[in-house]
Amino acid sequence: MFMGTSYNSIDEKNRMIVPSKLRAGLGTRCILTKGLDRCLYIYTTDDWEKQMEKIAQLPESDPKVRAFIRHFCANAAECEFDRQGRIIIPQELKAYAGIEKELVTMGAMSKIEVWSRDVWDAPDNDSKMENEDFAKALAEYNF
Amino acid sequence: MFMGTSYNSIDEKNRMIVPSKLRAGLGTRCILTKGLDRCLYIYTTDDWEKQMEKIAQLPESDPKVRAFIRHFCANAAECEFDRQGRIIIPQELKAYAGIEKELVTMGAMSKIEVWSRDVWDAPDNDSKMENEDFAKALAEYNF
DNA sequence: TTATACTACCACTATACACCACTTTTAAAC
DNA sequence: GTTTAAAAGTGGTGTATAGTGGTAGTATAA
Numbered sequence: 001m002f003m004g005t006s007y008n009s010i011d012e013k014n015r016m017i018v019p020s021k022l023r024a025g026l027g028t029r030c031i032l033t034k035g036l037d038r039c040l041y042i043y044t045t046d047d048w049e050k051q052m053e054k055i056a057q058l059p060e061s062d063p064k065v066r067a068f069i070r071h072f073c074a075n076a077a078e079c080e081f082d083r084q085g086r087i088i089i090p091q092e093l094k095a096y097a098g099i100e101k102e103l104v105t106m107g108a109m110s111k112i113e114v115w116s117r118d119v120w121d122a123p124d125n126d127s128k129m130e131n132e133d134f135a136k137a138l139a140e141y142n143f
Numbered sequence: 144m145f146m147g148t149s150y151n152s153i154d155e156k157n158r159m160i161v162p163s164k165l166r167a168g169l170g171t172r173c174i175l176t177k178g179l180d181r182c183l184y185i186y187t188t189d190d191w192e193k194q195m196e197k198i199a200q201l202p203e204s205d206p207k208v209r210a211f212i213r214h215f216c217a218n219a220a221e222c223e224f225d226r227q228g229r230i231i232i233p234q235e236l237k238a239y240a241g242i243e244k245e246l247v248t249m250g251a252m253s254k255i256e257v258w259s260r261d262v263w264d265a266p267d268n269d270s271k272m273e274n275e276d277f278a279k280a281l282a283e284y285n286f
Numbered sequence: 287t288t289a290t291a292c293t294a295c296c297a298c299t300a301t302a303c304a305c306c307a308c309t310t311t312t313a314a315a316c
Numbered sequence: 317g318t319t320t321a322a323a324a325g326t327g328g329t330g331t332a333t334a335g336t337g338g339t340a341g342t343a344t345a346a
Contacts, residue, residue: 067272074249
């Protein structure tokens with residue numbers, strides 16, 4: 001279970017540190033991919049493979065399924081840590097998340113989220129919930 | 144499991160690089176054929192044979208099945224890598240995928256897809272899923 | 287025999303990767 | 317609170333290799 005938030009940066013070689021506490025839960029490698037919001041997800045290889053198995057069951061004759069598989073795989077990168085615990089962020093993913101220099105890395109249950117700090121702190125960032133909205137949303141699910 | 148996206152080009156001799164990370168999963172040769180969308184598929188020789196077995200189960204009495212077999216098999220080419228890791232794209236396949244110069248190569252589970260970059264980036268390319276649709280699809284398939 | 291096309295091999299360049307050194311932060315002991 | 321040590325994070329450098337372009341050799345056809 002990943003938790004906690006760290007503030008770090010990415011260098012000119014597109015290397016980012018995975019904070020050591022989070023890294024401990026990942027082993028020697030991890031899967032980096034596009035998130036649902038304007039962020040990146042880091043999965044354990046185990047979790048990733050479970051998802052792939054599920055996807056492999058879907059019928060390829062359906063064009064939606066093909067597009068889904070494409071999106072899922074093409075935007076994913078298997079990353080290995082260097083000796084300092086860094087991974088390399090592919091250009092495409094870096095651009096998607098609007099990452100330039102400063103990062104926010106946070107544990108989110110079974111995965112890790114990576115945000116551009118500017119995007120995360122932006123006043124119009126709907127992914128960051130204020131208290132009232134929070135409660136309302138939870139109420140809908142009888143939490 | 145093939146994943147990730149690369150941007151490369153084809154030269155006047157119809158040679159294309161298979162990106163090294165993808166190539167690592169292919170061995171010394173591979174099967175190249177027409178895909179279901181306007182792209183080419185690259186299979187490992189093993190997976191190709193599995194596909195053939197699957198197709199062999201389909202009822203040949205159906206003309207659509209026969210057309211599919213033709214589409215898939217008639218244009219399949221067994222390709223060997225040269226020392227630089229390139230394969231040669233037959234004219235027929237090149238034309239089918241609308242390939243001229245720039246390519247997009249992406250991993251898609253058990254196969255690799257090769258797209259003309261122009262075709263892939265075309266605004267009317269509905270084989271490319273947008274993020275909102277992806278989120279919906281995730282929900283649909285219970286992820 | 288000549289010309290053309292195709293294939294295999296070779297050489298160069300840019301990029302990516304692995305390694306090393308340093309700085310900063312955190313934790314612990316006195 | 318201060319000092320010390322260990323770990324975490326950052327930056328830079330050199331080497332290997334991936335990717336591209338080109339050349340030579342072989343085969344095929346005219």
